[in-house]
Amino acid sequence: MPKLFVLARPSFTDEFATFLAEENEVWRFAGGSAAERLVEFAGRICYMSFGRRQSPKRNSEYIGNLIRQGHESVLEHVSWTFLLSDVTRSFTHQLVRHRAGFSFSQLSQQYHDESDARSIVPEGLDDIPGATEVFERAVNASREAYRQILAKLASEPDQSKESLRAIRSAARSVLLNATETKIVITANARAIRHFLDVRGAIDGDVEMRRVAKLIYDVLIEDAPALVADFVEEKLSDGTPRIVKIRQLTS
Template identity: 50%
Template sequence: MKIKCANFEAVVISRPSFDDIAFINFLESQGFDWIRSGGGEAEEIVEVSGRVCYLSFGKNKQSPRDNKSYIANLISQGHESVLEHVNWTIMLSGVSRGFTHQLVRHRVGFAYSQLSQQYHDESEAHFVVPPSIKKNKELFIEWADDIYRSLSTYRKIVKTVEKSELSDKESMRELRTAARSALPNATETKIVITANARALRHFFDVRGCLEGDWEMRQVACKLFDLVSCDAPSLFYDFKKIEMQDGSFKLLKT
């Protein structure tokens, strides 16, 4: 009896891009100039979006704060709407269906495209093993046996259910819809997510600290690593803390 265990992976496939030349040309046409003070593309988008609200450009109108301090002040004042102008698209693989059922509850500022079990054959599915089960040899054997039986039932349904009078496409949809009912929450899936910086901050705050939800923490910490590399100033008040078991959680400082 063997099952295939999934490996977690997260890859950024789209990140914020700032056409600074176009923006500076626009400012000049309006009679303004912008004193730049550093920051990545995402961070400069946030800064100029905030400055547009007051047209605070130029030496007579800009505050002495640099980009990093300007953003920190916005966040400390709760003025995070300008963070919605920057977003990342990330491909997640090796996550469980149980996890994505929770993830997609985050609606504001998020978009999702997930692998469909109605169109994708799961006969060779991989599965996500919870660490608490993986480290217990006897429990893992029992867990894996249950997973294997579920997968065997899926394969049997796919092979034995009679073809309906529907079209080939809808018949296949009906067949796999019936078969997927046998699969457990541990079934591996792939999902593309797009989220803006404000939505990610909320996600990190409410999900990254859940000590009892290892997979949610794993994903939150990985997303934090990816986006904070691009825009550390937008997530400056979050830190990764190592737990006793060697995993990590996020804390807002």
């Protein structure tokens, strides 16, 4: 199963109070975590809607209205940094296609020796008679080929850093997409919402849906108003999917 570690969360300092005092303004905020208050504050700055110009909405209502109106740029001010492990290269090939609002740092097969790298058996493979055995043979064959190529190329006299990089680059070409990897991800709330929308309910990609659920769970805990228009459902096999409700109610 994929594992998610939260390395950094949004914060909101008291500097906003200094600014408001200089402007002779008062912000009567009601509810909200640090991430949610930062989103609301950024939204109110656009209109300086503080004091008498402030609507009586609670934080969750204010953010819900932003989302309903499609004014999600202010959600880009809050971001999370995650470490994902126990995921496949196949998964990360898809994940890194999300560029706007995302940053990635992944384990390099050019610098890391993958001789003992694990391979992750795709979910549901054991439901197909004989498929797991075929998979295991492919894993063993690719790992052995990797080791042999590495051993042959490593016997070359040039052992510089770039030479070793080239050796591992050649050897990694035989590794499977099922090879386990680790990746650090930083993403803002708007980008995460888009990821959940387009990836959270893909019936044919269990690994992607499991990761979407892990990220969704973090935002539900840290800033539920930012994902209030998403719900978790279960497929018939018990695996999760994250579904967007197309219209938030007021």
